[in-house]
Amino acid sequence: MDLPANLLLDTGSADLVLNPGLYKPSSHSINLNSTFAVTYGTTTGGGAGSTSQTIIANLYNDTTNFHSLTIPSQTIGTAGANHTSNSTYPGQGILGLGNPLFSGSGATPFFHNLCAQNLIPECRFGLALHTNNTGSLTLGGLDSDLVPGGDTALTKVPLVMEWFAYGDVVLDGEYVFRDALLEFDSGTTGIVGPISAISALFNASGMQSVLQTSPAGDTLLGYHPCSSPPAIGFGLPSQGNLSSMSSSNISSTSKTFYLENSAQAASKSGDNCTSVFSGYDFETPGLWVLGERFFRGKYVDHDLGEGVLGVVDLEGDGNNGTGTATGAVSSSAGVLGRPMGSAGVGLLMSGAGAWLVL
Template structure:
């Protein structure tokens, strides 16, 4: 079935939803061969406390490590609750899940929300349209109760997709954005902002511990920081521009020589991205330094040389954060892939890198909305 540029009307038994639909060009790109989605100082009003494991103010929500590619958690929407697996994403702001009325092939492979099965559902006629690195969705904005474990957001706005591009191979149903509010996307209040507003979390902060190799053990925590998940002290970096999780990065080096970000650059700490993404020239330089050769859309290295490759060191706020070759090279089906990928550069944009799971599995990360800063420390 094709959606034409007409007004669609969907009758939901006792509820009626008017859904304006316009024809949309596909933005799908070729996914990586291994089905990866590569998809980002002010005065402090309070002092963030670093708490013990038994602190009852911290809300812990388990995440599942999917093949060292994504970390996924369950949420529930509606009354009675309908369960979904979502990607907790600091690189975006919106929450969305598939609608039962979605016609895209990917929707048939994932759990879909049934509006009329929820007594707390409220519809709108507002279009929801958002794009990620190589995928996009379109649908409409609705309201319902959303639960993240014991956290409850009442009358939470979120998107229900009617059209999805590029989500056929992902292991999750939807995305839960933990970025700053972005009125240009839907105008909807992000779920974390609603949780803070409704008093569901004790402090406006959340943190990620992303395990490597193990399927279980990862966690996103809300309302505080547990010292048991990291070593040493947290190093705090102010966000470079309030409104997203970008920070200033000093340089990127190998063997003591700066190879990228020579005059400083921007970095987005993005739990929704698997790899390390940067501009084409510095990424190409790093590929040459690690002797990676192109094969299709990928770069591969000899698996026998991985143990001899140097770490890539990201220096942030004067602190070095080394990423060893065992992290920036991924072994799969007899090949060793480089986890450095090109990030398309926008017009007039300064050099910007995306530090995804490859980086965040090594470093415990704290996202402090109250102080507009990010804390980093080696993960245990």
């Protein structure tokens, strides 16, 4: 089968699933006669708050084509068919590029199949999301057009696991939380952190906040003047990494990557903006989830082969800038596109993350 043209690219999950009626079996298709259910946690609307959705899908193995790449046997889910659950994905489905441990089907994910079968030169991909709501992704290497400085231009951090790393939370150039566990999740829209940490961040930045209660878990929302959003960013590598790591493939100095001003608001009414930051307590204590709003204006290199994640600001994207941070308030507890050598494939972004557009 050929992959559809409107898939949500998600570095926070690991399954390839299509909405009902879209899967067209090829002559190589094998019905596995089994189903799986997977629950996705994400931010709602433009990026504030948290919710979850459960998808039930039938499973097939089939030859899968993506541009010039062919995987002889890829497990594919078809959502919703013959099940009481009517949950579907926005667009035409989802392509998960995250840790295989997050696979609801237990199958080898698309990206990991590319690596295991030596279909790409390096086991890495780079996701570039521009501030004009377009982007691209390079499979199998670093995109030298988007990162002309090469590997040395990237700020590199060691992976805890795919795609988790430690970083510092920075407000106006000052460290607010050190060594926070960060998940880089392109399928989520906003930035979600522990309620206690987000509450302290809102208070320190002068933002108003409202706690919304729910049986599924409380959510803390924040509000700021649209004309003067707070300067919040994430320092990479974390101070703890810098003091404990001595590896040639890890950056020796920390750099703060701020959110773009255009990415700060989940919604707005006049000059009152709902912040894209929100508080929610995940099962993993101290976890922060950095969604698509963090990715905007940046190239994020996911290098599984080297066990590192690299970040660099995209040139000409009007970034707030990067810098160093000082001081400390407290410590923390605790889409798609270009196979190397082939033509590019673009991305569009919406309120639900990054989308594959062929």
